[in-house]
Amino acid sequence: LVPDHWDLEYDVVIAGYGYSGGIAAIVAHDDGASAAIFEKMPRFGGNSILSGGSCAVGTEYEPTLQYLLRTCGDATDREILEVFAQGMIEFHGWLDEFAGEVEFGTVIDYRGGTYPFPGTEQLYSIHVTRNERYRGFPWVKGPRAGATLFWVLVEQVKRRPAIQVSLNSPVLELITDASGAVVGAVVEREGERLNVRANRAVILCTGGFEHDLRLREHFLEIQHTIAMSPLGNTGDGMRMGQKVGGAIWHMWHLHGGYGFRIEGLPFALRHPFNGYRDENRKMPWIAIDRYGRRFMNEYPPAVQDTPIRALSYYDPDIQDYPRIPCYLVFDEEGRKVESVARPAINDETITFEWSRDNLAEVEKGYIKRADSIEVLAERLGMEAETLRETVDRWNASVGAGRDRDYHRPRGTMMPLTTPPFYAIDAWPIITNTQGGLVHNARQQVVDSFGKPIPRLYKAGENGSIFGRLYMLSANNTECFIGGRIAGRNAAAEAPWC
Ligand SMILES: Cc1cc2nc3c(=O)[nH]c(=O)nc-3n(C[C@H](O)[C@H](O)[C@H](O)COP(=O)(O)OP(=O)(O)OC[C@H]3O[C@@H](n4cnc5c(N)ncnc54)[C@H](O)[C@@H]3O)c2cc1C
DSSP states (O other), X not given: OOOSOOSEEXXXXXXXXXXXXXXXXXXXXHTTOOEEEEOSSSSOOTTGGGSOOOEEEESSHHHXXXXXXXXXXXXXXXXXXXXXXXXXXXXXXXXXXXXXXXXXXXXXXXXSOSSOOTTGGGEEEEEEOOOTTOOOOTTEESOOHHHHHXXXXXXXXXXXXXXXXXXXXXXXXXXXXXXXOEEEXXXXXXXXXXXXXXXXXXXXXXXXXXXXXXXXXXXXXXXXXXXXXXXXXXXXXXXXXXXXTOOEEOTTOEEEEEEBOOTXXXXXXXXXXXXXXXXXXXXXXXXXXXXXXXXXXSSOSBTTTSHHHHHTOOBTTTTBOTTSSEEXXXXXXXXXXXXXXXXXXXXXXXXXXXXXXXXXXHHHTXXXXXXXXXXXXXXXXXXXXXXXXXXXXXXXXXXXXXXXXTOOOGGGOOOOOSSSEEEEEEEEEEEEEOOEEOBOTTOEEEOTTSOEEEEEXXXXXXXXXXXXXXXXXXXXXXXXXXXXXXXXXXXXXXXXX
């Protein structure tokens, strides 16, 4: 209930400083509201700063909507998708202007959507190009175009000194009045609990629940997952919203693939294949289960998105997941192609590198090496005969130019013929969760009957619109479209006092 004193006061209070929190603050500020961002971690950026920076956009409204309807199905209200489709049409022009104001530009990454659904041909994705104005973020390791986009965002926030940014300041809970309207939040700063009044609204931009083991165990069928995200993404915004009546959706849905866990490192490492599939890029490995059999197309259209689903098979006969871990097997030619893992870390205290030729990791024991397939099988604890059959069949498929088992594109296949042979454990890894609070087309958090919680908004991955199948590059777009709508509507609320 409303406390008898307030420590701080703003019109719009924002939890979390990733893309969605940053843009929500900018828009609320520009619409005349005083805005403050409270970020839990010592550094801002969240998952956003690690991203590939790709943003999905559309050229025509109706085909974009049709595509969204196919990916989201009945899991998301049409009205929300209509607003999103319109946002995607306007997005390229908007980002050009937003980045242009701080002297950056955009470039097209990919043409077409991820899947051949109606509307795919007019979709494309863009990212902000790096130039000499980009100085980088020293605490971010392995930054890609997502960090450049974050640089633009930070420059835009800095141009608005009235926006208050507090780091190391987790939002702990929401404050409601007797009617259930959200009138503020409790924030912890320097060991103190502060009552922060939100005269107009609170916006929850706290990202996903990638690092909350309990939420993962409750909501995901697949177990033994590990996430890429920084450690602050623990579903706080979702829980705070639930406490005041907010409903949740899309909880099972993950943007995730297969990747690596290294003892002592709290983050997952991804392999270097990402974004849209390049059907002419050789992928050195095949993935095999604990028995030595292939079980999936290792290079599907969105290689960092859907493969986690293939790993989730639970075998009741063994009461376990026979594909967790699975193993990526490659040969000497494959070892030389490129680093098997690409660290991307948003954490000042942790540094981790991977060698270009993977040899240091062989020496460290992360990658197992053997002179023959049979010895490799023994080292992996599986039947040599099965692994030999798998590799022979694969090599025959490569020779025939056709993967009859899982339809991996021909141009991505490499034979496993040159000893020594290698294997690395691969685990289900989460790039980001999609589940979280349900919102309406105005980005208001709603209860389980669809009724808005007064003065409470959200944006970004604390409850993505993507309910069935992710559209590559659209989580970033979602942060900006949703963040702008939330910022605008929050600023337009009449002050409650
Ligand atoms: C390696 C990688 C590559 C990716 N590439 C792409 C891509 O190219 N295109 C694309 O569309 N998507 C991509 N994504 C996904 C996308 O980046 C994320 O979905 C998106 O950035 C999420 O933004 P957000 O603002 O919702 O959350 P985040 O950026 O995760 O920010 C949430 C912030 O909230 C803070 N927070 C949490 N709890 C609290 C609390 N209680 N109080 C205050 N603050 C709190 C967190 O510390 C964090 O800083 C990628 C993700 C990764 C990891």
